[in-house]
Amino acid sequence: MKFDVSNKVWPVSQGENVIVAVIDGGVSANHQDLVGQVLPGADFTGEQSDGRIDKDGHGTAMASLIAAHGHGSQDGIIGLAPKAKILPIRINLGGGVDVVSAQDNEVPDAIRFAVDHGAKVINMSFNSGSGQAAREAIKYAIDKDVVLVAGAGNLGNHSAPVGYPAAVPGVMAVGAVDKNGSVWEKSNRGPELTLVAPGVEIFSAGYKTTTEYRTANGTSDATAYVSAIAALVRSKYPELSAGQVINRLIKSAVMPEGQKQPNDSYGYGIASAQKALAANPAVDNGPKENPLLSRPESQRQPEGSSASPQPSAPADGSTAGGNQAAAPKSESDGGIPVFVWAIVGMLAVVVVGGVIVLARRNKGGGSGQPPYGGGGGGGAPQQQFPQYPPQQPYGAPQPPQQPQPPYGGQQPPQQPYPPRPGDGGNPYR
Template sequence: MAVLAAGALVWGLAAGPAFADNIRDQQWALQAYKATSDVWPISQGDGVTVAVIDTGVDPDQQDLIGQILPGADFSGDQTDGRVDNDGHGTGMASLIAGHGHGDQAGVMGLAPKAKVLPVRVSLESVGDVQAGPDFRFPDALRYAVDHGAKVINMSFAGSMRTSPDDRAAVAYAVAHDVVMVAGAGNLGSVVSYPAAFPGVVAVGAIDRQGNIWDHSNYGPELTLAAPGVGIYSAGNKSTTDYRYATGTSDATAYVSAIAALVRSKYPALSAGQVIRRMITSAAAPPDHSKVPNDHYGYGIASPSKSLAPNPAVDNGPKDNPLLSRVESQGAPDTSSPVVVPQAAGGGSGGGTPGWLYGAGGGVLVLVVLGVVFLLRRAGRRPEPAPAAYPLPPQQSYPPQHPYQPQQYQHPQPPQYPDRPQYPDHPQYPEHPRDPRA
């Protein structure tokens, strides 16, 4: 399975002391969410581990010191995941669990007391961050599950059809009560994998007015929207570096942080109930369009409303409400179910073996050729063989590169005066709705 990262950046943004001190003021998502008054007095993510499957995380970045646990490296290097030569993973970690520094300076994550488990994978920076040939998604996902992550952030997206092992790893995480959150993608096309997998929270990006970003992928899998336009986060060029980004990567990190806040406040809830809290409390789109829909999903993720009392959800079903949704890119042949091992452990096994699919495909080809031969002998034109699973229209696929960390080149960041003025926080009206069954 191949992949891209999900949030667009201007790399190596200069970050002198004065600039760094202004970063907190530019975190409009925290202002819109009223994090200081409405969120952090209730929960800050204490006791929750969030795995960040990405380019690694720099533990020495000034806003992340003490937040990064030893993790793993599936990129081929011998590290514990606490190395980041790209900056994308460090940025995502800071939006989740950054604690800033000094007096109101630096990046603050939405769940500043959560811990980050870095799971480094083969993502290379060539314009956009793109997966290398040895991208080991099943191994990375299973490692995160087996090492205590209750939330897994996947700020990358892919355009290629997935393997049985990929699908089995997602099923493994669902079976082990983990909330998985992934970026929908940045191509303005169908929702990409792994966000498109049933059970995964697929996230789109909005601007500070609550409008969906033009390049945010969309489709029936879209679950929630979150801030993803003009986002500052920690960088990797130095311990004081910062990044300016637009993309569904950043929106994904904010939704992962909301899941961590809920899991911290309500540790007895299942992953499915945490997801239900987020989707039933989502704010209505600013255009008041009916939800769920292909662009906003159930609406705009709200940390304060996700944390509010919700006995209907807390006393309701525990299963993941996203397991039964459709996949717009076409689900695999359901006649060969994926078998998920119940014992925890690393490695990429767990699905129906690939050779079994190959053998079955070979038999099918022989049968079809035999039928064609007999029909031609009878002087009739054979009907085309049906596809093993429904395929989407060719034009619906993104360009054929593998997984894309959802990167998008953002214009130059705005210049701020000495005392910048900010618009009023966007207010999203409540829009109650039933959770997806």
């Protein structure tokens, strides 16, 4: 049995009337799967833009996981909340010693801008410092009833703690799991971890052309999925407070068999869109306060820390995050077929009932090589994965069979992806 996202999640919510701020390196608004989805935002890098440009691809990828709508009738990528809108807020990611101070100032300003411009969810797929200005901006967002979601970081190896801003009380800290539901080896761990979501072999939009796609590993992608689920819930239940939305995601998460809840590796478990959207009067009638505000920090940084923001999930899975900057490391897919984990996509979530998005559909256009050394494009071959948890079969979800409503006249791809052996046409039918 396959999990059918078009029948189990999207009929309930597609993220309508919710703005998700993507604080990142900018978003390419003219990608064929994002046309009409990206609002004018802001640029805190010193360049004159409204955030709708991207020079490294990270922000565009995150936006597509959240709110891409595909193109044509059966092509491209669909995000988990395809009717949410993206507010792009551009900051410097990475950088060097000469711009550390400026970068430190960008994150608080970016958070405040997002809040003041209508964002109900803020996606922060990066790690940075934990200075007082950032903490005050996070408090400002929480006081204004905004859900904040951040990547735990990619330093992993069972020893790296959850990075900032994810580790700040009140922020949902997200780790990554692979297609078997196992915690990704580079996903940072610690008591601050809230949830995990798919973060290995994720397929998303590229930035170099309007038809480019790429693959990635990292907690950034997992963070985008959780932000999308929060958008789905906020759309379906607009009367709920941010705290109640967070509680829905926490209480609906699925913990692998034999794991204690919560724990430092999975947090409260694997996020599930379907379960988060289900009726839950106990949560809805419960406390409105953010349940993560009382969460202790295991390794608070000194006030005024000036660690510069680092993407928590570069598309090649390079290490970056925590309290230190790690030099990017190119890491190709190593010959692993690009079967769109993104669709397989919420693999474990699919497994547990519903978190899958980013459906790569049929031909899906594309040109050029994916950035960051990622594997090339290609149709997603039909694939059945081992059962996880036991006794719960799952597989790739099916995208909508009917054409999507027009989103601004996106054009069909210039060059269709060459089918891989065994594709047999649309693998999601």
